[in-house]
Amino acid sequence: MIKVNHATLTYRSGKGVFDLDFKIGQGQVMGYLGPNGAGKTTTIRQLTGFMKSDSGSCSINGLDCFHKAPAINQMMGYIPGEIAFLEGMQGEEYLKYIRQVRGLRNDHLQKKLIDMFEFSPKGSIRKFSKGMKQKLGIVAAFMHDPDVLLLDEPTSGLDPLMQNRFIDLILEEKKRGKTILLSSHMFEEVERTCDRVIIIKDGRIVAKSDIKSLKSAQRKVYRLKVKNPLVAMQSLQAHGFEVKHLEQVIDVTIPGDQIGAFVAVLPQLEVTDLDVKSLSLEEIFLHFYQKEDDDEKAIESDPV
Amino acid sequence: MKKPLSLTLFKLTLKKNWKLFVIFFGVLTMYSSVMISMYDPENMQAITAMTEMFPPKLMEAMNFSSGFSDLTGYLASWLYGLLMIGFPLVYSIILGNGLVAREVDSGSIVCLLTTPDSRVTIILTKALYAVLSMVVLMASICILNMVISQAVFPEYFDSDAFLQLNVTVGLANILALSISFFCSSLFNTTRYSLAFGAGIPVMFILFNMLGGASDQAEILKKISIYGWYDPLEIVSGAETAQINLIYIGLIAALLIASVLIFKNKRLPV
Numbered sequence: 008m009i010k011v012n013h014a015t016l017t018y019r020s021g022k023g024v025f026d027l028d029f030k031i032g033q034g035q036v037m038g039y040l041g042p043n044g045a046g047k048t049t050t051i052r053q054l055t056g057f058m059k060s061d062s063g064s065c066s067i068n069g070l071d072c073f074h075k076a077p078a079i080n081q082m083m084g085y086i087p088g089e090i091a092f093l094e095g096m097q098g099e100e101y102l103k104y105i106r107q108v109r110g111l112r113n114d115h116l117q118k119k120l121i122d123m124f125e126f127s128p129k130g131s132i133r134k135f136s137k138g139m140k141q142k143l144g145i146v147a148a149f150m151h152d153p154d155v156l157l158l159d160e161p162t163s164g165l166d167p168l169m170q171n172r173f174i175d176l177i178l179e180e181k182k183r184g185k186t187i188l189l190s191s192h193m194f195e196e197v198e199r200t201c202d203r204v205i206i207i208k209d210g211r212i213v214a215k216s217d218i219k220s221l222k223s224a225q226r227k228v229y230r231l232k233v234k235n236p237l238v239a240m241q242s243l244q245a246h247g248f249e250v251k252h253l254e255q256v257i258d259v260t261i262p263g264d265q266i267g268a269f270v271a272v273l274p275q276l277e278v279t280d281l282d283v284k285s286l287s288l289e290e291i292f293l294h295f296y297q298k299e300d301d302d303e304k305a306i307e308s309d310p311v
Numbered sequence: 312m313k314k315p316l317s318l319t320l321f322k323l324t325l326k327k328n329w330k331l332f333v334i335f336f337g338v339l340t341m342y343s344s345v346m347i348s349m350y351d352p353e354n355m356q357a358i359t360a361m362t363e364m365f366p367p368k369l370m371e372a373m374n375f376s377s378g379f380s381d382l383t384g385y386l387a388s389w390l391y392g393l394l395m396i397g398f399p400l401v402y403s404i405i406l407g408n409g410l411v412a413r414e415v416d417s418g419s420i421v422c423l424l425t426t427p428d429s430r431v432t433i434i435l436t437k438a439l440y441a442v443l444s445m446v447v448l449m450a451s452i453c454i455l456n457m458v459i460s461q462a463v464f465p466e467y468f469d470s471d472a473f474l475q476l477n478v479t480v481g482l483a484n485i486l487a488l489s490i491s492f493f494c495s496s497l498f499n500t501t502r503y504s505l506a507f508g509a510g511i512p513v514m515f516i517l518f519n520m521l522g523g524a525s526d527q528a529e530i531l532k533k534i535s536i537y538g539w540y541d542p543l544e545i546v547s548g549a550e551t552a553q554i555n556l557i558y559i560g561l562i563a564a565l566l567i568a569s570v571l572i573f574k575n576k577r578l579p580v
Contacts, residue, residue: 091418
């Protein structure tokens with residue numbers, strides 16, 4: 008179990024993470040999301056023991072993350088957001104080193120993972136492509152069959168097929184009772200693997216949610232071009248849709264369960280163009296958060 | 312703590328750094344052999360005449376002197392005065408910076424930090440490699456010089472005095488290496504690691520040269536770690552136990568400080 012207990016870590020610049028408080032139980036996958044610079048990596052640095060919290064504490068399976076890092080590393084796998092390997096090493100040489108230092112007796116799991124991701128660790132790591140380095144990082148993080156996984160954007164650089172394989176791997180590990188923290192930018196990855204999600208902004212947790220309520224709250228923005236915007240606006244508002252009139256276009260925000268009603272209205276509007284404006288993962292979550300706020304639902308009451 | 316050192320990590324460190332060692336071993340072997348081959352006991356005037364071709368202050372700054380007659384004094388002055396501290400210093404700077412700060416800067420130290428080896432194990436193993444490699448470098452050059460000198464000019468060579476000289480110069484070099492290693496453990500970027508880890512010991516070498524060249528600047532020699540002994544005096548039988556102990560004390564202090572700092576600091580990787 009990963010436990011972060013009111014952890015604060017401030018950098019000299021004043022940035023950092025403040026009063027983080029969450030738990031991830033065994034067999035759970037927690038999505039960890041937030042814009043760049045929100046503090047995702049700073050959180051993970053405390054869990055890996057690279058930095059000590061200024062106040063509060065972090066523990067993994069009851070062991071303090073800073074003081075007991077070697078014991079934790081024995082049962083933890085970590086994929087860094089920006090993987091850097093030791094200079095001048097061959098891929099196979101690196102995997103062999105990790106096996107030795109972890110005291111792994113065989114390379115069965117290593118071979119299985121290499122097959123799964125269809126890659127060859129032969130040759131100098133320096134000459135590997137981004138995707139190959141990522142695969143090497145995945146194999147190195149999983150091959151000792153760790154109980155706890157810290158994954159910082161683990162599929163960056165992988166092609167869609169391999170991203171799917173990775174999702175399958177996560178689901179399989181989850182079934183086997185692993186505890187997983189997944190920082191990601193990809194909605195699909197989070198949607199398919201995570202039970203719950205935390206969103207962090209400016210170093211603070213702004214929302215905690217389970218993935219089901221998140222999905223039901225998911226909304227899409229449709230961008231319309233119409234012949235007569237003012238008439239169309241009135242018509243849409245009359246149907247109770249949330250609309251925003253920009254210079255040339257109208258943005259209509261439709262909750263997932265009202266798409267049918269929206270489509271029914273469209274023929275009356277003399278639409279010349281229709282586009283779906285894709286929301287970033289953060290926007291989706293922030294919308295969700297705002298909604299919760301409007302409903303005056305206390306976030307603390309969420310059973311996280 | 313389970314184990315203070317990791318054999319696996321030591322082997323990895325050796326694998327990554329043996330080429331650097333071989334280069335410096337080769338350079339020092341070449342200089343040593345050339346120096347010994349230039350020695351001619353029948354014709355010391357030739358060497359004296361050569362020194363006189365240069366400004367005397369320059370010769371003093373380089374620790375080159377003509378106040379000797381045997382091969383031991385010749386090597387102490389011409390080889391151990393500058394070359395046997397200058398080249399090992401370059402080795403120390405490259406190695407010291409590469410072992411810690413460069414890996415932190417590039418983020419590749421994550422590969423070590425996420426293994427079951429503790430930070431203390433990692434830094435101690437790297438420090439051990441650094442010190443051992445310098446000991447082997449100095450010892451192998453020392454043995455090489457002794458073997459050649461004994462074979463070619465046995466009557467002009469004093470092995471015991473030469474050994475004493477090598478111990479003290481070796482300790483001075485390990486101290487310079489410890490300074491580089493300490494800076495490498497303290498700073499998270501190679502920029503600062505090199506600025507201080509190279510800057511401070513290079514300054515000591517310059518101070519030693521300036522202090523040797525001018526009587527007014529003698530104080531510079533006194534504060535330089537390389538100015539605490541005189542190679543010619545050591546081979547003439549000067550006592551070295553005290554200065555050796557000071558070197559050992561400072562080396563130990565710097566390495567312990569390196570471990571403590573690395574054990575507790577924030578690693579932005």
